[in-house]
Amino acid sequence: MQFHEVKYDSAQPVDSYGPGFFRVAGRVIKGAMIVTEDTAISWDDPDDIAPLLALVGKIDVLFYGTGADPAHPPAALREAMEDAGIGVEAMASAPACRTYNVLLSEGRRIALAALPV
Template identity: 30%
Template sequence: MKLHLTQAAGNQLITGHAPEWVEVNAQRYHGSLLVLPNLLVTDWQVADFDALTVADFERIAELAPEVVLLGTGDKHRFIHPRLTTSLTARGIPVECMTTAAACRTYNILMAEDRHVAAALLVNPAAS
């Protein structure tokens, strides 16, 4: 699915997605990634939802976002609170949703100048 926004003002904009890829600023990525308005992290080495660890969320907490949108893949799933203690301790909420919903929501919040982080689980084998 292609996503459209009139302008990104130099920010990281999610321009499309499918189960096996996410497109940021018209560049396609085939693995899980972290997207913030001013930063794109392509080496977020999370294979799938069941592989998420406390360390994965500690890495996000170090980026100090205002809110985290966790894109859980094709299915809406909820994470165990013990995984996000580093975020909770800093008062950073985590919203779980499908990756497609996280992409759309990220663009809306980013366009509102919010310091949002989209933690997107992408399954390159989903094709």
């Protein structure tokens, strides 16, 4: 088995997460967040889907981290994103972070919107 070091170049990987926070590219974000290849921001109101709709044309899939437990994303969020041509994959935040990092390392057009664990 060969191991390869993952290189993100200038991309924004999720380094770690814990109770109420995420660490993205070395920076701590408290509470919910949205992260893409080139930016990571605090998501002050997870009911506000405007920052996600601003990603139209930049991403193909949004990973939605639901916190500690798996859950469905809000129907309005899923419908708005799918109407805009963006797929939504919901899962608990821990696997959402891991999946985001793997696909980010492959150069995929993705974003992560995650609620803290």
